[in-house]
């Protein structure tokens with residue numbers, strides 16, 4: 639059998655494995671081969687790439703990645719799905735040696751057997767942001783990729799200062815990469831059909847903007863600023879700085895107006911505050 643997975647085969651595999659998709663694991667499987675090829679194309683995957691997939695499920699996207707990549711590493715928490723993935727790939731004519739399946743919670747992954755270069759995933763919705771941030775942090779060989787997430791989350795990830803949905807995910811992801819929209823995806827291409835819309839986010843890693851101690855400090859400031867996003871910066875950062883007056887002084891010393899809100903600041907502004915705080 640060649641080609642990608644179709645809707646009938648996806649249901650047949652799920653039935654055979656006795657998999658009933660659960661909300662808890664965000665199991666909405668893509669049943670449309672064109673969408674899978676579109677995602678792989680948007681990620682600019684090449685035959686030189688080691689592609690990483692988080693949550694391969696029944697393998698729809700995995701096969702589309704195997705069509706192009708040098709090899710694929712797939713991390714799946716559900717052992718019935720992980721156990722079947724290589725069989726599905728082989729049945730569709732792919733070389734099983736090109737595929738490494740890791741049965742684990744992606745949130746616990748510290749190392750991988752091969753350095754991945756591109757991340758492509760239809761992310762489980764309940765952990766999409768932490769998973770994306772974690773892999774950007776832990777795997778610097780990832781130069782970019784495309785992730786499918788809930789549209790609301792996509793909007794937040796690509797938001798710029800001043801936007802209502804700009805927040806901690808937008809700034810933190812921007813520490814590692816430039817993120818842009820790669821379009822939306824209709825609900826009908828999933829089984830089961832989800833009750834939320836989905837969109838694609840493309841990211842390209844940029845040059846490092848600071849070392850690990852500076853990142854940690856910057857992220858702590860970002861967390862504090864957005865935990866109380868209606869407050870002026872000097873109030874939001876008062877606990878971190880030992881009082882509102884000290885916060886005001888420090889923010890001013892960083893060249894930023896302490897009466898603005900966190901949602902007005904760019905990543906570079908948060909970095910300036912972190913550097914001043916470290917002095």
Ligand code: SAM
Pocket residue numbers: 663664665666667668669692693694695696697698699700713714715716719742743744745759760761762763765
């Ligand atoms: N990639 C497949 C597709 O597009 O059809 C499935 C995507 S489905 C939205 C999310 C997948 O992630 C499911 O297979 C689910 O079992 C898996 N998953 C959920 N939480 C996970 C976690 N913490 N670590 C790894 N995989 C997870």
